Amino acid sequence: MGKITDRYAIVGVGESERSRNSGTTPLHMALDAARSALKDSGLNAQDVDGFMSYNENDSCTSHELATYLGVRPKYVKDIHGGGSSTEMLIGDAVGLIEAGILNTVLIFRSMNGSSGQRVGRGYDPDMLQGALPGGSYIIPYGSASPSQWFGMFATRHMHETGITKEHLGHVCTSFYEHAGRNPKAFLHAKPLTMEKYMDTPDISYPFNIHDSCLELDEANAIIVTSAERARDCMSKPVYIMGMSARQCHPHAHYWSDLDQVASDFVAPKVYESAGVKPEDIQVASIYDCFSWVVLRQLEAYGFAPRGEVGNFVAEGNLRMGGKLPTNTAGGMLSEGYTHGMNNVLEIVRQIRHEYKGTDRQVEGCEIGICTGWSGPDIAGAMILRN
Amino acid sequence: MEYQKPIPLKNQDNSPYWDAADRHELTLQRCDSCHEYAHPPGPSCAKCGSTDLSWVSIGDDVKATIYSYVVSYRPFLPGFQDELPLIIAQAELEKVPEVKIMCNVLECKPEDIQIGMPVQMIWQDIAEDRALPQWKPVDE
Numbered sequence: 001m002g003k004i005t006d007r008y009a010i011v012g013v014g015e016s017e018r019s020r021n022s023g024t025t026p027l028h029m030a031l032d033a034a035r036s037a038l039k040d041s042g043l044n045a046q047d048v049d050g051f052m053s054y055n056e057n058d059s060c061t062s063h064e065l066a067t068y069l070g071v072r073p074k075y076v077k078d079i080h081g082g083g084s085s086t087e088m089l090i091g092d093a094v095g096l097i098e099a100g101i102l103n104t105v106l107i108f109r110s111m112n113g114s115s116g117q118r119v120g121r122g123y124d125p126d127m128l129q130g131a132l133p134g135g136s137y138i139i140p141y142g143s144a145s146p147s148q149w150f151g152m153f154a155t156r157h158m159h160e161t162g163i164t165k166e167h168l169g170h171v172c173t174s175f176y177e178h179a180g181r182n183p184k185a186f187l188h189a190k191p192l193t194m195e196k197y198m199d200t201p202d203i204s205y206p207f208n209i210h211d212s213c214l215e216l217d218e219a220n221a222i223i224v225t226s227a228e229r230a231r232d233c234m235s236k237p238v239y240i241m242g243m244s245a246r247q248c249h250p251h252a253h254y255w256s257d258l259d260q261v262a263s264d265f266v267a268p269k270v271y272e273s274a275g276v277k278p279e280d281i282q283v284a285s286i287y288d289c290f291s292w293v294v295l296r297q298l299e300a301y302g303f304a305p306r307g308e309v310g311n312f313v314a315e316g317n318l319r320m321g322g323k324l325p326t327n328t329a330g331g332m333l334s335e336g337y338t339h340g341m342n343n344v345l346e347i348v349r350q351i352r353h354e355y356k357g358t359d360r361q362v363e364g365c366e367i368g369i370c371t372g373w374s375g376p377d378i379a380g381a382m383i384l385r386n
Numbered sequence: 387m388e389y390q391k392p393i394p395l396k397n398q399d400n401s402p403y404w405d406a407a408d409r410h411e412l413t414l415q416r417c418d419s420c421h422e423y424a425h426p427p428g429p430s431c432a433k434c435g436s437t438d439l440s441w442v443s444i445g446d447d448v449k450a451t452i453y454s455y456v457v458s459y460r461p462f463l464p465g466f467q468d469e470l471p472l473i474i475a476q477a478e479l480e481k482v483p484e485v486k487i488m489c490n491v492l493e494c495k496p497e498d499i500q501i502g503m504p505v506q507m508i509w510q511d512i513a514e515d516r517a518l519p520q521w522k523p524v525d526e
């Protein structure tokens with residue numbers, strides 16, 4: 001892909017209701033989210049000729065979604081994926097539009113993540129042994145939950161950099177504070193103090209329940225098109241300045257080279273492709289399946305030097321008025337959970353200044369970063385502008 | 387009582403490791419081209435792609451230090467419910483520090499586990515013909 005800066009835009013975002021028990025199927029929720037994104041953009045369903053989605057065998061297909069929007073699309077694509085997949089599919093959409101194959105792409109993630117197949121609860125042990133690379137070296141030792149996998153990475157990094165449990169708490173309390181201003185956040189009415197955080201027993205040390213993302217029933221959708229076509233849309237386009245993605249580490253659970261996470265490779269590339277530096281970023285959506293993941297990414301993306309990331313969050317820099325207001329709707333820790341897509345919706349709304357005049361708006365933010373992370377092995381990121 | 391926890395499933399790529407474990411011996415895959423160890427083992431080297439692979443015996447007296455850990459307070463798999471809190475750790479091998487083996491640290495209180503702690507491999511017999519490599523703290 002050549003230089004794409006400012007030539008593509010996100011023109012619509014939308015979501016379904018979020019709940020612990022939707023009482024409906026991922027297809028119904030995906031339709032709600034897609035219709036909401038279409039309404040936001042002012043486009044008709046027939047204007048969309050590409051549909052894409054990612055899932056963990058827990059969703060409907062892009063073809064089903066298109067069918068029940070009454071569209072016969074040129075192209076559908078469903079990938080197996082979680083964190084980072086939103087950014088990677090946006091990259092694919094841009095490539096296909098650039099090649100002249102498609103005009104406008106709708107990307108969605110829909111999952112009954114609480115009432116259906118639940119990530120944090122673990123899976124059938126024998127299925128997991130076969131499904132995970134090196135699974136026979138993990139499952140017999142009782143390690144089957146993401147909180148245990150990510151915790152293993154976190155403990156080592158915390159040991160090396162001096163990050164403490166209280167630093168993890170600052171990530172959580174900052175995001176819960178944002179959820180307190182967002183009536184649609186699932187934990188809107190569940191404020192979290194540092195005292196309460198520190199008193200909460202661990203699930204998998206170093207993590208307690210607040211360090212872990214919510215598991216909810218929810219769908220999100222976004223619409224990507226060219227800057228040219230974006231002018232015909234009803235919404236204020238948010239332009240893509242740059243993107244990058246990377247897969248590394250053959251076996252994430254055997255993180256033998258701790259100094260290397262995929263975000264470290266993605267960071268210089270995403271800044272280079274957007275033509276900006278970390279200090280130009282005014283608002284952030286940082287993938288937050290667990291609190292610690294935010295800290296490691298702040299380090300990777302150059303917002304604070306290694307060893308100083310704990311202080312950076314303790315100084316309140318993730319909060320409104322801080323140096324880098326982050327996950328301003330509450331993030332996956334306290335707003336909702338769609339493997340990262342809800343964080344994309346929020347940064348688009350911030351950069352559009354959709355909350356103008358309220359205490360939720362990051363004042364005058366023009367440039368934002370959105371990151372995806374699926375472990376030390378996979379990362380994707382994009383930089384967006386007004 | 388019969389062993390309730392998941393038993394390591396042998397397959398085409400890992401069976402030399404688990405066959406050796408059943409004999410109370412640690413065996414690791416190594417690449418003959420780039421000389422890197424490949425753990426977990428695979429059909430070819432994950433570092434360079436070479437198919438020239440050998441199995442190297444590390445023996446039955448294996449020492450390591452704790453590289454990282456979690457203390458798990460919930461059973462996410464069957465069989466672990468009576469052994470909480472459970473220490474799940476990565477052991478960095480003394481002889482091959484680039485290899486980290488995921489394990490449980492037995493005979494260790496959660497408040498005592500720490501990174502850098504020396505541990506010794508022990509062999510837990512889990513079925514008539516199966517054994518699981520585990521670790522315990524080294525007596526000072």
